[in-house]
Amino acid sequence: MEILDSRLKFFLYSIALSFVILFIGLYTCQIYHGDKYVSLAYSNRLRLIRYAAPRGEIFDRNGVPLAVNETTFSIMGYPLDLEKVDKLENLSRILKRHGIPMSVNDLQKTIKQQRLAPYRAMNIIPNLTMSQMADLIADVEFPKELFPMSVWRRTYPAGNIVANILGYVSEISESELEEYTEKGYMGGDTIGKTGIERSYEEILRGKPGQEALEVDARGRKIRTLDLNSAVKGNDLTLTLDMGAQRLAVSLIKNHKGALLAMDVQTGAILALASSPVYDNNPLTWGVSGREWNEIINNPDRPMLDRAIAGLYPPASTFKAFMSVAALEENAINQSTVYVCRGGLRVGSHFFKCWRHSGHGSLNVIGGLQHSCDVFFYQTGLRTGIDKLVKWARKFHFGELTGIDLPGERSGLLASPEWKMRRFKNGWMNGDTVNYSIGQGYVLMTPIQIARTYAAIANGGKLVTPHLNKAGYKKPEDIGINPDKLAIVQKGLDYVVSRGTGARAGRFGVSIAGKTGTAQNSHGADHALFAGYAPVDNPRYVAVAVVEAGRSGSGTAAPMVGQLLAHLLSH
Amino acid sequence: MKVFFERLREIFALTDRILLFSAVILAVSGIFCIYSAASGAVNSGRGFDFAMRQCSWFIVSLLLMFMVMFAGYYKLLDGAYPLYGLMLLLLLLTALLAPKVNGAQSWLGFGGIRFQPSEFAKIVIILVMSKFLSRYPPIDFKTFMAGIGIVMLPVILVLLQPDAGSALVYLVIAFGMLLAAGTPFKFLGSLVGLGLAVIPIAYFFVLKEYQKMRILVFMDPMRDPLGAGYNVIQSRIAVGSGGFFGKGFLMGTQSKLKFLPEPHTDFIFSVFSEEFGFFGNMIFILLFGILLFRVIFAGLKTKDRRCKILVSGIVSWLWFQMFESAGMSIGIVPVTGLPMPFLSYGGSSLLAIFIALGLVASISIEGANNKRVL
Numbered sequence: 001m002e003i004l005d006s007r008l009k010f011f012l013y014s015i016a017l018s019f020v021i022l023f024i025g026l027y028t029c030q031i032y033h034g035d036k037y038v039s040l041a042y043s044n045r046l047r048l049i050r051y052a053a054p055r056g057e058i059f060d061r062n063g064v065p066l067a068v069n070e071t072t073f074s075i076m077g078y079p080l081d082l083e084k085v086d087k088l089e090n091l092s093r094i095l096k097r098h099g100i101p102m103s104v105n106d107l108q109k110t111i112k113q114q115r116l117a118p119y120r121a122m123n124i125i126p127n128l129t130m131s132q133m134a135d136l137i138a139d140v141e142f143p144k145e146l147f148p149m150s151v152w153r154r155t156y157p158a159g160n161i162v163a164n165i166l167g168y169v170s171e172i173s174e175s176e177l178e179e180y181t182e183k184g185y186m187g188g189d190t191i192g193k194t195g196i197e198r199s200y201e202e203i204l205r206g207k208p209g210q211e212a213l214e215v216d217a218r219g220r221k222i223r224t225l226d227l228n229s230a231v232k233g234n235d236l237t238l239t240l241d242m243g244a245q246r247l248a249v250s251l252i253k254n255h256k257g258a259l260l261a262m263d264v265q266t267g268a269i270l271a272l273a274s275s276p277v278y279d280n281n282p283l284t285w286g287v288s289g290r291e292w293n294e295i296i297n298n299p300d301r302p303m304l305d306r307a308i309a310g311l312y313p314p315a316s317t318f319k320a321f322m323s324v325a326a327l328e329e330n331a332i333n334q335s336t337v338y339v340c341r342g343g344l345r346v347g348s349h350f351f352k353c354w355r356h357s358g359h360g361s362l363n364v365i366g367g368l369q370h371s372c373d374v375f376f377y378q379t380g381l382r383t384g385i386d387k388l389v390k391w392a393r394k395f396h397f398g399e400l401t402g403i404d405l406p407g408e409r410s411g412l413l414a415s416p417e418w419k420m421r422r423f424k425n426g427w428m429n430g431d432t433v434n435y436s437i438g439q440g441y442v443l444m445t446p447i448q449i450a451r452t453y454a455a456i457a458n459g460g461k462l463v464t465p466h467l468n469k470a471g472y473k474k475p476e477d478i479g480i481n482p483d484k485l486a487i488v489q490k491g492l493d494y495v496v497s498r499g500t501g502a503r504a505g506r507f508g509v510s511i512a513g514k515t516g517t518a519q520n521s522h523g524a525d526h527a528l529f530a531g532y533a534p535v536d537n538p539r540y541v542a543v544a545v546v547e548a549g550r551s552g553s554g555t556a557a558p559m560v561g562q563l564l565a566h567l568l569s570h
Numbered sequence: 571m572k573v574f575f576e577r578l579r580e581i582f583a584l585t586d587r588i589l590l591f592s593a594v595i596l597a598v599s600g601i602f603c604i605y606s607a608a609s610g611a612v613n614s615g616r617g618f619d620f621a622m623r624q625c626s627w628f629i630v631s632l633l634l635m636f637m638v639m640f641a642g643y644y645k646l647l648d649g650a651y652p653l654y655g656l657m658l659l660l661l662l663l664t665a666l667l668a669p670k671v672n673g674a675q676s677w678l679g680f681g682g683i684r685f686q687p688s689e690f691a692k693i694v695i696i697l698v699m700s701k702f703l704s705r706y707p708p709i710d711f712k713t714f715m716a717g718i719g720i721v722m723l724p725v726i727l728v729l730l731q732p733d734a735g736s737a738l739v740y741l742v743i744a745f746g747m748l749l750a751a752g753t754p755f756k757f758l759g760s761l762v763g764l765g766l767a768v769i770p771i772a773y774f775f776v777l778k779e780y781q782k783m784r785i786l787v788f789m790d791p792m793r794d795p796l797g798a799g800y801n802v803i804q805s806r807i808a809v810g811s812g813g814f815f816g817k818g819f820l821m822g823t824q825s826k827l828k829f830l831p832e833p834h835t836d837f838i839f840s841v842f843s844e845e846f847g848f849f850g851n852m853i854f855i856l857l858f859g860i861l862l863f864r865v866i867f868a869g870l871k872t873k874d875r876r877c878k879i880l881v882s883g884i885v886s887w888l889w890f891q892m893f894e895s896a897g898m899s900i901g902i903v904p905v906t907g908l909p910m911p912f913l914s915y916g917g918s919s920l921l922a923i924f925i926a927l928g929l930v931a932s933i934s935i936e937g938a939n940n941k942r943v944l
Contacts, residue, residue, distance in 0.1 A: 004750065007752060007882070008882060012863070015862055016859075018893050022893065023855070025897065026900060030843065031813070031848055034848075037806065037809075038810070038811045
């Protein structure tokens with residue numbers, strides 16, 4: 001008992017001692033140094049300016065600038081100095097005199113939007129040219145508590161040619177601010193919204209700077225108290241080839257669709273065109289609500305990157321995959337021959353071949369060369385849907401390719417389990433027949449088709465498509481027997497050299513590939529072509545998908561031919 | 571019914587009026603202070619809102635305190651072990667489920683009412699430790715370690731949230747109670763030595779970047795005058811510019827212009843000091859001193875060993891948060907973000923304090939009661 005009481009008394013003394021310490025601390029602060037702090041508080045003349053970091057620039061593989069920073073001028077000020085309405089009226093009058101129409105209301109709105117703290121500088125009049133700025137601050141009546149500051153603005157010299165790839169930057173939104181607040185963003189900061197600007201935001205953004213300064217009673221700067229300079233973001237070099245990209249856009253621009261080219265060994269993207277195009281420059285500078293709605297509500301959806309997010313039936317381009325799967329599963333071999341009489345009856349339904357007069361008897365090479373549907377109906381039925389789905393999984397159909405762009409879609413693998421889940425009924429032989437020619441439920445993006453053909457060209461390795469030059473990932477080996485792959489390659493060679501894809505081969509380079517014409521329930525058929533070149537030592541793969549392009553051989557094949565020829569000759 | 575009124579009369583006759591009086595004055599000045607702090611630019615004039623909410627918490631706190639006094643402290647001590655289990659469960663749930671507020675998960679929602687289990691855990695730790703340490707005095711190493719073990723479980727759970735501030739308070743409470751329970755000084759000394767040895771390790775491997783910055787800034791606020799040091803500098807300007815009599819209620823400029831971060835919670839003492847000056851601070855410290863003295867006095871008077879240890883826990887808790895919160899506002903201790911007892915906005919904190927005071931009041935009532943019976 002005694003020890004407990006003595007310890008409690010010890011508490012009393014310790015607390016008394018701590019109160020003495022507190023007393024001394026408060027006395028020092030409030031009485032001894034009181035005057036100093038009073039004057040500091042009265043003239044709370046500390047101001048903060050945040051300097052946006054210049055964003056890293058983006059170049060194509062040859063150093064052609066794709067995204068750069070342009071200097072413009074802003075008039076800055078502190079909310080603390082602007083809160084009185086008569087000041088704003090005065091400012092609005094001066095601005096009007098210099099041809100800048102900003103009413104008191106506009107100014108109040110701008111201030112309200114950016115206001116974080118009264119002592120933090122904000123952008124009151126943005127986007128001025130050097131001469132506008134000089135003209136304005138030379139005015140004798142120009143408020144002395146405002147000051148000009150040079151700020152950068154993102155510009156995309158190639159505009160709509162690469163807009164689908166680069167995306168654009170814009171002011172951070174409320175919801176993004178909440179999400180990224182731990183990464184040091186503040187209201188008014190710029191952030192990548194789509195495309196490369198978004199996926200490499202971390203690399204490109206840099207580190208904003210900040211200055212603390214002391215101002216006099218009229219709000220003019222006396223001295224800098226502390227300065228952290230802004231650090232520019234890191235530049236980014238893409239695998240893109242602007243020459244090829246320009247060509248691709250010009251080839252596809254009168255249609256809706258996508259045209260892309262990729263290195264078959266590495267997955268480096270050389271061209272990635274999506275049509276229709278949009279211009280990302282106005283989006284970065286800030287468009288009006290009406291212009292924005294026009295872009296968003298455009299029925300042609302220019303902001304949809306069809307190369308990575310357009311879903312299409314692969315149609316006959318799927319037959320290359322079918323051949324690989326059937327040969328690998330030993331359902332057919334090179335001497336397996338089927339007879340085409342213009343169609344095949346399965347159950348009660350008659351499935352036509354695209355050539356109503358029939359192809360006669362052909363093996364897998366002939367089947368590819370003439371794109372005979374009946375040959376692949378038979379092949380599909382012989383292989384069986386389970387084994388086809390097994391191979392579709394090996395090729396990662398229905399999964400993202402992992403390209404370094406936001407908004408990629410995964411397509412549809414279309415398996416019996418999927419059909420059961422989706423439609424609550426079982427897979428029929430007729431479904432397998434449709435599946436065998438890339439119709440029915442299976443949906444792919446152009447980039448997925450390109451990756452599939454790259455694997456066929458490079459000996460069975462699945463690459464990861466990428467645009468960042470440093471973004472190479474080691475390809476995944478699917479494990480395809482080289483002899484069997486050679487049969488498919490030969491078939492694809494014949495498609496162009498003596499078959500349906502002849503029009504791809506008229507540009508001076510040897511090309512192997514496959515046409516496709518996808519039924520479109522909304523209108524004319526979509527045209528597809530996937531091909532690689534040169535035939536004996538493939539370097540590039542290219543895929544064209546032309547919405548309502550009617551025939552793969554007529555519309556899509558020449559696009560791929562020209563693009564591949566350009567890449568090989570430059 | 572008759573028993574009920576009998577008991578009620580007994581409570582009012584025997585209660586420690588000085589203790590309750592000072593607590594009520596402190597809490598009421600807290601409400602005024604919150605009104606002032608939250609009227610500024612930061613909360614865009616939501617002062618009345620915040621003050622009204624704190625006011626209703628205060629009323630609930632008083633009710634809870636009387637319920638504790640009515641029931642008697644021993645009832646709570648009897649239930650200490652099951653409460654301990656419940657507390658661990660709630661802390662675990664908080665760490666797992668709670669939504670993040672300011673980067674830490676410390677709230678649990680319960681039918682529209684959100685509360686912080688970490689605040690109530692302080693009471694439960696005090697109950698359990700006083701029960702355990704009075705039954706098994708920590709005079710040998712084994713019981714000493716068991717006492718530490720009791721507090722380490724909740725410490726680990728709040729660190730998961732992560733809420734380093736509460737963990738620190740738990741450790742201080744445990745240390746105070748071990749001290750009060752008569753632990754030999756060599757054990758406590760080695761505990762302190764161990765703590766000092768762990769500091770460098772914790773600094774490099776456990777503390778987050780912003781926590782390290784707080785410590786560096788404590789040593790030299792100008793190291794980062796725009797970031798972490800900013801709070802310390804601005805808070806010191808607020809307190810210092812209060813002078814002797816202060817700028818007057820609602821007249822503070824620092825807190826109103828958003829120079830002070832979190833003025834109605836962490837930095838409420840700066841708001842108080844700016845508006846009421848050195849004079850107001852002396853009254854505040856005096857009231858707080860009287861309150862702590864009455865708590866210790868209740869422990870000295872009682873014959874119940876458990877209560878002597880119990881009050882030491884409450885004293886350690888209230889004293890530490892008060893000293894830390896006031897000290898950080900003038901820059902004599904590092905910033906931790908602990909609420910100032912009675913002043914800071916927050917229902918859970920206020921409720922927990924008044925439950926604790928209910929326990930103390932009950933101890934003095936029962937002490938007086940027994941004397942009379944004997």
